[in-house]
Amino acid sequence: MSNLGVILRLNIKKLQDGLRTQFLGRNIVFSHAATSTNDIARELANKGADEGTVVVSETQTSGRGRLSRTWMSPFGGLWFSAILRPRLKPSDASKLTFAAALAVAKTLRGLYYLEVSTKWPNDVLVSGKKTCGVLAEMSASGERTSYVVLGIGVNANFEAKALPEELWEKATSLKTELGRNINVERLFNTLLENLESIYLQSLKRGFLSVLEEWKTFATFLRTQVKVTDENEEWIGVALDVNVDGSLSLELQDGTLKRIFVGDVSVLTE
């Protein structure tokens, strides 16, 4: 019988057994078809779940991206959310998005030797196409962060063509780039190990140390980009990402603009 089209199911035992972390993923909540792992993780966090609890699902029926976008989550992908309880101000806790994107970038380069880059604010690209997104959601009271849910989606073991046609130009998957299936449990284990170590680094040495490393993957910096938000669009050179997480853009008339929310597309000459 042909192997084509066979769905590779996640092995919950392998997700847990291969882990060498101190706390991240020590408690895994596994589902075959969640609505959104972020929603489940938030419910658990609201009920007091420990830091490090991770919700994994083989598919999501209502996967969410930034700015309330739909996130397609077919079987074969790696869809999970981690509950963190950092002692950080809410404005600093939101920067953990960069820690997550850096962990993914390091993992994909380390395991598969792919051409990996990061794009502001939360994308990880392979060969210039989006392969992973991060959605950080938090709960805070006043100046205290009660928890952060870091949702990470990696297009792993499905062909990019399984995504809607309008995404084909901008998005890809590990399977499409590598021409083979990968071991998703190993990807998950390594990613959690890297994420835990970068998270601890950011608490100990500060966000700047994470941001500097994130920038080593940020090939969009110093290139001509278009940045769009809900109402506006700017074209200019992406100069830097600042310690508050904003993007500095040099507009075509030479003025500087700091952008806090938006999407970047790289303009090729």
Ligand code: BTN
């Ligand atoms: C984005 O690029 O807009 C962020 C995408 C985040 C997707 C992940 S998949 C796991 C978690 N659950 C969700 O519903 N979203 C995140």
